[in-house]
Amino acid sequence: MPSAFKHALFIVLPLIAVFAVLPSFYQNHLLLFNFVIFLILAQGVNIIYGFTGYLPFGYVGFFGAGAYGFAILVMHYQAPAPLAVLAGGVIGVALGLLLTPLLRLSGAYFAIANLAASLAVLHFVANPALENITRGPYGVSLTGTFNPTLAYNAALVVLTLTLGAVVYLKNSRFGLALQAVREDAVSASMAGVDVVWMRVIAWLASALVAGLAGGVYAWYVSVFYPDNVFSGDFSIFAIVFALFGGVATITGPIVGVIILYGIYNLIGFTTPQYFQLIYGLLIMGLVLFLPAGLVSLATRRGWHVP
Amino acid sequence: MLIYALVAGVLFGLYFSLVGIGLNLVFGVMRIVNLAHGDILMLGAFVAFGVVALAGIDPLFAVPLAFVLFVLVGFLLYWVLVPRLQGSVNPEMLSIILFFGLSQVIEAVTTIFFGTSERSIQSRMLGTVFSTIRIKLFGGKPGASGPIQIFGQGFPAAWVIASITSLIAIALVYLYLYRTRLGTLTRAVMSRRDEALATGIDVDRISAAAFGIGLGLAAVAGVFAPFMFGSVTPAFGADATVTSFAIVVLGSLGNPLGTALGGVVYGVCYMLVQTYLSSWADLLPYVLLIFILLLRPSGLLGRRVRVA
Numbered sequence: 001m002p003s004a005f006k007h008a009l010f011i012v013l014p015l016i017a018v019f020a021v022l023p024s025f026y027q028n029h030l031l032l033f034n035f036v037i038f039l040i041l042a043q044g045v046n047i048i049y050g051f052t053g054y055l056p057f058g059y060v061g062f063f064g065a066g067a068y069g070f071a072i073l074v075m076h077y078q079a080p081a082p083l084a085v086l087a088g089g090v091i092g093v094a095l096g097l098l099l100t101p102l103l104r105l106s107g108a109y110f111a112i113a114n115l116a117a118s119l120a121v122l123h124f125v126a127n128p129a130l131e132n133i134t135r136g137p138y139g140v141s142l143t144g145t146f147n148p149t150l151a152y153n154a155a156l157v158v159l160t161l162t163l164g165a166v167v168y169l170k171n172s173r174f175g176l177a178l179q180a181v182r183e184d185a186v187s188a189s190m191a192g193v194d195v196v197w198m199r200v201i202a203w204l205a206s207a208l209v210a211g212l213a214g215g216v217y218a219w220y221v222s223v224f225y226p227d228n229v230f231s232g233d234f235s236i237f238a239i240v241f242a243l244f245g246g247v248a249t250i251t252g253p254i255v256g257v258i259i260l261y262g263i264y265n266l267i268g269f270t271t272p273q274y275f276q277l278i279y280g281l282l283i284m285g286l287v288l289f290l291p292a293g294l295v296s297l298a299t300r301r302g303w304h305v306p
Numbered sequence: 307m308l309i310y311a312l313v314a315g316v317l318f319g320l321y322f323s324l325v326g327i328g329l330n331l332v333f334g335v336m337r338i339v340n341l342a343h344g345d346i347l348m349l350g351a352f353v354a355f356g357v358v359a360l361a362g363i364d365p366l367f368a369v370p371l372a373f374v375l376f377v378l379v380g381f382l383l384y385w386v387l388v389p390r391l392q393g394s395v396n397p398e399m400l401s402i403i404l405f406f407g408l409s410q411v412i413e414a415v416t417t418i419f420f421g422t423s424e425r426s427i428q429s430r431m432l433g434t435v436f437s438t439i440r441i442k443l444f445g446g447k448p449g450a451s452g453p454i455q456i457f458g459q460g461f462p463a464a465w466v467i468a469s470i471t472s473l474i475a476i477a478l479v480y481l482y483l484y485r486t487r488l489g490t491l492t493r494a495v496m497s498r499r500d501e502a503l504a505t506g507i508d509v510d511r512i513s514a515a516a517f518g519i520g521l522g523l524a525a526v527a528g529v530f531a532p533f534m535f536g537s538v539t540p541a542f543g544a545d546a547t548v549t550s551f552a553i554v555v556l557g558s559l560g561n562p563l564g565t566a567l568g569g570v571v572y573g574v575c576y577m578l579v580q581t582y583l584s585s586w587a588d589l590l591p592y593v594l595l596i597f598i599l600l601l602r603p604s605g606l607l608g609r610r611v612r613v614a
Contacts, residue, residue: 055399101600107398108339112551113599119548120592129585232544236406243403273417280410287404288387291394 004171007306011250012163015039016156029148031265033220036155037213038261041238042245042253043162044209049239050247051169052202053182054103057111058118059238061099062092062207064230066214068125071140072133081145085154085215092211095121096204103199118230126226139225142218151220158212165205166250170306178202179248237261244286246293250306255294311581312574317469319573321527321534323566324472325546326553327479328523330565333554334496335516336388338401342409344546346376346521349412350528351538352420368529369471376525380518383408388513409543416540464533471530472569475523479562482519492516552595 022032041063048056069091073084102113128136169175180188181195189195214229221228237260245256260282267275290296295305329343350372357368391397391404483489495502495512503509531546532538549572557568575594580587 053396053399055402057402102596105599108333108337108402109555109599111399111402112339112548112555113596116548116552116592116595120589120596123588123592127585127589239403273414275414276410277414277418280407280412280414283407283410284387284404287394287400287407288390291400 002171003306004167007167007170007250008164011254011306012160012167015163015254016160019156019159020153023149023152029152033148033152033155035257035261036152036159037217038237038241038257039254040155040159040162040209040213041234042241042257043159043166044206044213045238045242046166046247046249046253047162047169047209048202048206049242050249050252051175051178051182052199054114054199054203055111055239056114056206056235057239058114058116058235059206059210060230060232060234061114061118061121062095062210063214063217063234064118064125064226065095065121066092066211067218067224067229068134068140068214068226069211070215070218071142074142074145075135075140076133078144081147081150081219082154084145085158085212085219088215088218089208089212092207092209092214093204095211096207100200100203103196103203115232115235118232118235122226122230125230134226137226139223139228140218142222145219146222148220151216154219155213155216158209158216161212162209163250165209169202170250174198174201240283240286243293246295246305249295252293252295252305259294308581311577314465315574315577316570317465317573318534318577319570320469320472320476320566321465321530321569322549322553322573323557323569324468324475324523324527324530326550326557326569327476327562327565328520328527329547329550330520330554330557330562331479331516331523332520335492336513337398337499338388338391339398339405340520341402341405341547342412342543343520343524343550344543344548345409345412345416346524346543347528347531347546347550348416348538348540348543350376350525351531351542352416352528353525354529354532365529365532366467366471369526372525372529373522377518377522380521381514383521384514384517388517389510409547413540413543420540464530468530468534471526475526476562476566479519479523483562488512488515548595549591552591552598555595556598 019032019036023029026032041059045056045059048054048059066088069088070081070084073079073087074081079087099114099117102110102117105113124130125134126137127134130136131138134140169178177188177193178198180191181193181198185195217229218224241256241260242253243256244260245254246252264275264279267278286293292299298305325347328346329340332338332340332343350368353372353375354365354368357371358365387404387408391401394400481489483493491502491507491512492515494505494507495509495516499509502512528538531542535542553568553572554565555568556572557564557566572591572594576587576590579590
């Protein structure tokens, strides 16, 4: 059995199945939906950070752009929701294309420029001068398409796509080439890898994933403000979840989301500042003591982690 | 209108240089992204609040206090965090996440002890009281404050004092880097870390000093933050960090004069956009940052290349 098939059968399928049946057992539908969204975003970060080494500190820019792409299509063109979700993905890719020059920057410069880009998109969308198009800072209300059950299922479809992309990266020449570029771009290009093309494809793939997630999110919540969908928490959470589990693996980000977002929901809502304190300490401890994530506990013992 | 914007831009710009200069030192010397920079600024503002609330004296006295306090904090933080970080696979990337964690901790602890919004309103009131006292103390104002008072916005005396303090601080940093032995060593570490290590320079000591001074300067800038921005809350840090980055990148790494220029260019641009296209002013730092990074990655005065 090829390993890609094994990964799909033993990791992707059970995860999707669990999240598909959970709503009928567990009442807090929104919580499950948020889990799915963060699984998508953490895997999206995994695609770009885990496989290419670019840290997308403004990843939420694609997410928010996707949400607004959905909103604009529904508000101004009365498009059906699934089509608008696709439009969200297209907007995400378009923004990714616009930002491809950022890939010329290395290391921290990329991260900071990406953060600045996401904030620029936020202030652009939230600008009162564009009220006719985006409703500016006053938020969007899309009661016409409100349908949580369908939106949840759409999120599962997007999650399946995303996991499929990660499984492909993990098991293909393309993914291997990307990791070679991450480790040493010069040597990889000497070995015949088209460095720029590879990076752009991975970058656009992760932008597409975030744009689709944003579209689904807009469908689900139906009422939101620019500050909600462009909240830096989305980028940070996705990065920390992915890192906590371990990037460049399929299971790492999944484990990270389930553990950390689980903890978040246990303690987060009652006392936000204590949560913030614990969260900050957890992040610092993670970087200092476990920089390669939870999976490194297993790989250190010589176990293979998919 | 134009003169007002230009003068206000220069005053604000000098202050912005002070905001960015600490970050420049830390990033230049250690290749570490101090995402908690804005939060140190915020803590500096709280030192000013403390001085005013406890002793009831001019917040200018908070400047030396904040500096010394945060130089010591910097040393402590350096020895706790940095050696371990430098040992990891990708310190530059991980530093972003590490210092993001630190900024969360600082923000949370400040919120736990001082609450979220009440402080900010008090600080604005204190600002007006002390700016009027300052106008009495410094009777002969430089001409620059004239046009600001005509348009009657903000706290003119505080703006001028903040920009003068910034000028002094930048001059001192320049003297430190170019006229002292430690400064020469610091510049050596900045340009080639490996070679500096190989020639027997105690890189850890130099870096700790740079880190301490960087945090101290951020805290000094923070003392003036309540007057320059009207109010400060524990959540103020994140925006301040991005603005500082825009300024540092606009100037160039490891060059205090570059940061001064970057700050002034930023300040003037900001004021011009604010005056003529006010609804787009929020966009400016981010767009400017991206354009500078793409078009002239080494900054206005820089020579270092940072393209992948």
